[in-house]
Amino acid sequence: MTEKAIPKYMQLKRELLSWIESGQLKPDEKAPSEHEIAGRFGMSRQTVRQALGELEKEGLLYRVQGKGTFIARQPARQLQQRGCLIGMMTTHISDYIFPHIVRGAEARLRAGGYSLMLSSTDNDKKKERENLEQLIGQPISGLIIEPTKSAEGNPNLPLFLSLDVHNIPYIMINERYPELHCPCLKVDDEAGGFMAAEHLIELGHTRIAGFFKTDDLQGANRLKGFIRAMHKHRLPFGDGTVTHYTSEEKQTVPYEAALGLLQGGERPTAFVCYNDELAVLLLEAARQRGLSVPGDLSIIGFDDSSLATATEVKLTTLSHPKTQMGIEAAEMLIGIIEGRNSEAPLDIIYKPELILRGSTKAIGKGAAD
Numbered sequence: 001m002t003e004k005a006i007p008k009y010m011q012l013k014r015e016l017l018s019w020i021e022s023g024q025l026k027p028d029e030k031a032p033s034e035h036e037i038a039g040r041f042g043m044s045r046q047t048v049r050q051a052l053g054e055l056e057k058e059g060l061l062y063r064v065q066g067k068g069t070f071i072a073r074q075p076a077r078q079l080q081q082r083g084c085l086i087g088m089m090t091t092h093i094s095d096y097i098f099p100h101i102v103r104g105a106e107a108r109l110r111a112g113g114y115s116l117m118l119s120s121t122d123n124d125k126k127k128e129r130e131n132l133e134q135l136i137g138q139p140i141s142g143l144i145i146e147p148t149k150s151a152e153g154n155p156n157l158p159l160f161l162s163l164d165v166h167n168i169p170y171i172m173i174n175e176r177y178p179e180l181h182c183p184c185l186k187v188d189d190e191a192g193g194f195m196a197a198e199h200l201i202e203l204g205h206t207r208i209a210g211f212f213k214t215d216d217l218q219g220a221n222r223l224k225g226f227i228r229a230m231h232k233h234r235l236p237f238g239d240g241t242v243t244h245y246t247s248e249e250k251q252t253v254p255y256e257a258a259l260g261l262l263q264g265g266e267r268p269t270a271f272v273c274y275n276d277e278l279a280v281l282l283l284e285a286a287r288q289r290g291l292s293v294p295g296d297l298s299i300i301g302f303d304d305s306s307l308a309t310a311t312e313v314k315l316t317t318l319s320h321p322k323t324q325m326g327i328e329a330a331e332m333l334i335g336i337i338e339g340r341n342s343e344a345p346l347d348i349i350y351k352p353e354l355i356l357r358g359s360t361k362a363i364g365k366g367a368a369d
Contacts, residue, residue: 125152171184196222254278294313325350
């Protein structure tokens, strides 16, 4: 089709679009009036009105009653083009603390007029890639992502970079791949690991064993805090002081290691666990060895999940914001999409709190020493 065959309103639309994309017309700036445009281009008011109407339908312009037509912000235009759908990808959806995170995000998104599309990687890098490929093909406005095995690198980096190419904003929860530049909401896991160990040390424990999943950065940082506390108080490290394991080994390696440690004469008097799920498993290991918690063995978890109070021994643990994290992740992403933040949002780091229950006690009467 020749330029002459293109309808005049389409020619005008292209010209106005070039003004917007080049920055000649800036976001929230009032657009020239129909009269001004008609005079400049020698076109009828009807042709100008048709061109402006097309741009408004595409979310490039917006009208304010009694004030005129204005240039839309770029995120708002993307929102109109993509719809009001948010993707959320976590390692799990229905297990452990994840339902609380999802419910918090969903409630805030629903209140903001957005719907939520959930996907799970099952903590598998291949599934993470498949999910990203699928999500990029959807009309989504943004993404909330929990990285999969964040301590084992990011083979899916090209897909994350593709999100930038497609102008899809995203934030990460619980951790972030180190090479990515995106906002992150997470717990200060190193501080939590330090607080767990120091709590036991202050109770008089000197033979403390730690169990940490280290294929994600949460576990690596919790281990780092644990080691820092042991060094600070000059406690000795033995062969069994630290047990590390992968996600696939979580039901076997730490349990078998605990059974071995608890049968020796110089057995540990306390365990620091990667999370509450592991702490419950190691409660069973103590029972298998005929030991009571906390009489013979103190155990501390992490995350303050529903599991922490589900057994007869209520776990001392470190807090995780869960629902609050979901709400604030959704709030942050909406702010990016709708252009409310003039600057890139800062990370949100939650300081864990020690929650004292019945699984830890001081060395002394009724405790092994």
